[in-house]
Amino acid sequence: MDWQWLIGRLDLSYLPHEPVTMGAAIGMPLTLVAIAAALTYFKKWGYLWREWITTVDAKRIGIMYGSVAIIMLMRGVFDALMIRSQTALGGPGGSQLFSTDTYQQVFTSHGVIMIFFVAMGLMFALFNIAVPLMIGTRDVAFPFLNAVSFWLFFAGMILVNGSLIFGGFSIGGWLGYPPLTELQYSPGPGVDYWIWSLQIAGIGSLLSGINFFVTILKHRAPGMTFMRMPIFVWSVLVTTVLIMIAFPMLTASLALLSLDRLMGMHFFTSMGGGNPMMYINLIWAWGHPEVYILVMPAFGIFSEIVATFSRKRLFGYKTMVIALVAIMFFSFIVWQHHFFTMGAGADVNAFFGIMTMIIAIPTGVKLFNWLFTMYRGRITFASPMVWFMCFAVTFTIGGVTGVLMAVPAIDFQVHNTLFLVAHFHNVIIGGVVFGYLAAITYWFPKMFGFRLHEGFGKAAAYFWQVGFLLAFMPLYALGLMGAVRRLDNYSDPAWIPFFIVSAVGVVFVGAGIACQVLQIAYSVWKRKELHVTGDPWGGRTLEWSVPSPAPFYNYAIIPKVNRVDEWWYQKEEGVKAPKDSEYKDIVMPKNTSFGFIIGMTAFVLSGALIWHIWWLVILTFIAVVAMIIMRTMDDFTEYTIPAAEVMKMDKEARA
């Protein structure tokens, strides 16, 4: 009896063989079972379904994005620990903790998880949490689409982690250059897991980008002109433009690669007229803007934080906006700097090198503006501000090494070495991660109604900063010694101490994360003492004008905006309680299970594609399309809260 039509290429031989992957393959399902048991015991399934899984409230979706991203951060750092343990022991006469094949899967999943499921996850968490509140609206433009985006992101996340249990992951690095990722060299399901997890999460990101772009264009409170928007909102606006232009290129390049793999086509193969160089161009035409997609919101966050904690208006608002737009523009004409060594002519290399350097100009201007926001301010060093100080130093160093690598003739000597690895971690940890961690501390009280404990927060910043330096400064040195990226063994004994220090650095970062876990646990325990209403930091922007935690409808009365930092000046003039007649009926979107079900069906669809189960591919594809049509036919997706009830809820919240 031939079962292949039913189960595709599923086969028990794809179960993990090595202790380290077997541990994960047993541990992960056990954790899930434990969580399910706890949910059953405490009778929380209904709560979870009603309040979270079916929600379309941007703040809750934001919290879910954030929670997934933080769990993925732990997985990513554990991957890093595995990578650096392997290299610490990988010198001459050393031993292997696990096989090279596993090592290569681990650094691939480390990159994919950190970019797509940590950085992008935290970014969308912050968009969802802060943007509607900051522009004075009740929700995003398309609340249901927002839920679909999240569940697609979630589905991609399960795929990456699921590959650990069954089938293994790609060994091709986070961008999976062909021809290594073509059938000829990688016939197994690993590359397909990689393709489909990125594909599905990427579509979620694109939808979210559109959603927030429209939200910012159409849903600003009356009076909030473009030049009165908080800089964070500006940074989100330019980021969403980047997302809308760049992500279709990711989708297209992955789609072409999967056509090569599924249909035997030859877009990027070496044989049959394919050209891998085309893929490398396409993927970086997305990949470089992607870096700015991640870092620009961090610039926006620090603009809010520096102004708030310096108790001073942000210096050079207009220049900040011009700088953001300039970076947005230039980020599209620098992608070739990722492959100066592919043999393009000197003119091409020089052009892209110079364009890359030009980005340093607006970035430098931003730094000066932050400095002069502090100048003549009254600075409180709460933990978000401590993160800013770490960022200012670390990100600048990363910028310097970035400009070095933008000189093509220098890049020829450091490209694809550990110097490059150190550089991009320098900007991504120093810029993106520090920024997002600062933002979590900053907006946490807005979500939950209490602050995070300051001592643990500062300890976390300390361990992250020192851990970063220990982990990556040795990599700069190793790169200049000739150590290439992605190696797990080497023959020069002089490299061993550098790799050991780097591994110790990862342990420090782990200690930083431990501080953050303790910080959250301790703050939940002592939440009464850390309780604040509304505005714990002396905020400047509208989100601090509503009670904390922000009510599900955000604003009982939509505010009117007359200037930048509206809330700061309202406080100076004295805030008046609203009159009863100002309350109006509110229309809110209804919860729906379609987002969750579409996401999970897309997950099954991807699984079926990975394992070549064609009947299931057709079935789930039709199901997804049918559900989208069904949802668009539903005319009753909203409900109304009467003005009297809004007034009652608002007065209780403000009491």
Add this chain to the structure above:
Amino acid sequence: MLVACTIVALVILGYLLTRGAHFDVLQPAGQVAKSQKSLLIFAFGIMMLVVIPVFIMLILFAWKYRAGNDKKVDYRPEWSEHKLLEAVWWGIPILIILVLGITAWVTAHTLDPYRKIDSKAAPVNVQVVALEWKWLFIYPDLGVASVNELPVPVNTPIHFTISADAPMSAFWVPALGSQIYAMNGMSSQLNLIADRTGTFPGYNTNINGEGYAKMKFNVYAKSDKDFSSWIASARKSPNMMDEQMLQKISKPGTMSETAYMLMDNGLYDKVVMKYMKGTMSDKDSTGTSTQHDMSNMEGM
């Protein structure tokens, strides 16, 4: 206090680590790598002109304008625009990038990997093939070939033509300078020169599968006399490099250093053309090595 102690501890650690360490990129052995090292130091130095003042300002402002120091310094919460100051800090980075941009343009041309090195000595041609997971070096004019060992005469330009019969790889000798990708069906070029004798490690910098990290080789920069005697001994080697031998060593796996007598001068072209099979139409058989003609699909 804690911050200061940490900085001191990290600096001491950095000193201990790098003391006596050898940096191939910063202690180069060839003209190309030497120019690249000076360029690296120049670009780094010029950026320090702005980075160091920024760090000083950061620490100074953070200290001076801290809350609790209110009485001594003025607090101006509305001061948020100053045309001259803003012009200054658009100006400073623009100036620096102008200098660096001109430098980048000039050096992208002078240090272009494809550019021949000026020298009285006639260049030695070496054809490089990246295999799964070893390097094949063919000396077409000298009648020898080798795997994972690359003897070259000192003070003589070496002209490399580089291809692959493996997933995309990259050829790099840090002590000599400039790396370049090795790709199936394509020929990249690279020109290097060794200024002194010695053994310099070479690497593959682009992941191409399981044996990637082990895909290393050694450059032996020899005096003319030593180089000639190596050529002579390789020509007498019992190992013959021809299509059959190439097929044998092409199987995935690592290898130790081996010298061969070269039996087939056209071996390199065959490796490149292998990937062109069925992709060139009859009309354009003289096309470049990066032909991608979809009209003839039998090769699939």
